[in-house]
Amino acid sequence: MNTPSGSAGRAALLVLADGRFPAGGHAHSGGAEAAVTAGRIRDARDLAGFCRGRLHTSGLTAAALAAAAARGLDPLELDEAAExxxxxxxxxxxxxxxxxxxxxxARATWPGPGLDALAAARPRGAHQPVVLGLTARSAGLTPEDAAYCAVYEAVSGPATAAVRLLSLDPFEATAVLARLVPDLDRVAARAAGYAGRAEREGTDALPAASAPLLDITAEAHAARPVRLFAS
Known part of the structure; x- marks a missing residue:
């Protein structure tokens, strides 16, 4: 049984959200590399706008999926919803x-039957937000904790990538994240609310906020012969 998120739970949240957690995110820029290549991110101000847009679209959707998985909704249905x-x-x-x-x-850190079952059902990998939510649940975290992990990932990945891509001052990149804190709080709360609705109404109640330009540039980026990040 999952324990309520308290002091131990908050410590688990720090571990899960840490950029050094070996989840593979360091190889991905969250679309920032394609935006830099296209000239849409040139400095900290551009980075802030990019991160805010990503947060309120694909970030919200990912956070709601993660929160729903942490609430115990069927992960296979959630994986189909993510697809x-x-x-x-x-x-x-x-x-x-x-x-x-x-x-x-996750299975090495917080093993549990939910993770084992999803791994067996999706040997080629389930969508990351769904796995994130199940990981949070296995670690004893709340749905809102899972949403916070997802929204932080939505902006921290591009910010970290921008430091390498633009030689951006790390202090400036961190300041961008700090100024986004109120937005992170709002989006995480919205995502947790959507997950509660989905528990009552099904996965169709989850948001489908999108950023079409991210989809378009992801296809172009995947076809580039030389790139620093995988996405």
Whole structure:
């Protein structure tokens, strides 16, 4: 049985959200590399706008899926919902690749029957937000904790990548994240609310917020012969 999120739970949240957790995210820029290549991210101000847009679209959708998985909704149904909400084949492949890597780390860190069952049902990888939610549940975290992990990932990945891609001052990149904190709080709360609705009404109640330009540029990025990040 999962324990309520208290002091131990908060410590688990820190471990799960840590960029050093071996979930494979370091190899992905969350679309930032394609945006830098296209000239849409040139400095910290551009990065802030990119992260805010990503947070309120694909970030919200991922956070709601993660929160729903942490609530105990059927992970296979959630995986199908994630697939339907990811139009880009490149991003679908990325989501499953990241999910597979996170599953390996999660089962080594917080093993549980829910993770084992999903790994057996999706040997090529379930979508990352679904695995993230199950990982949070196995670690004794709440659905809102899972949503916070997802929204933080939505912006921290691009911010970290921008430091390498633009030689951006790390202090500036961190300041971008700090200024986004109120948005992170709002989106995590919204995502947890959607997960509660989905528990009553089914997965169709989950948001399908999208960022079409991220889908388009992901396809172009996947075809590039030279790139620093996988996505």
């Amino acid at each position: 339907a909400r990811t139009p880009s084949p490149a991003l679908r492949a990325t989501g499953r690749r990241l999910g597979r890597q996170l599953m390996r780390a």
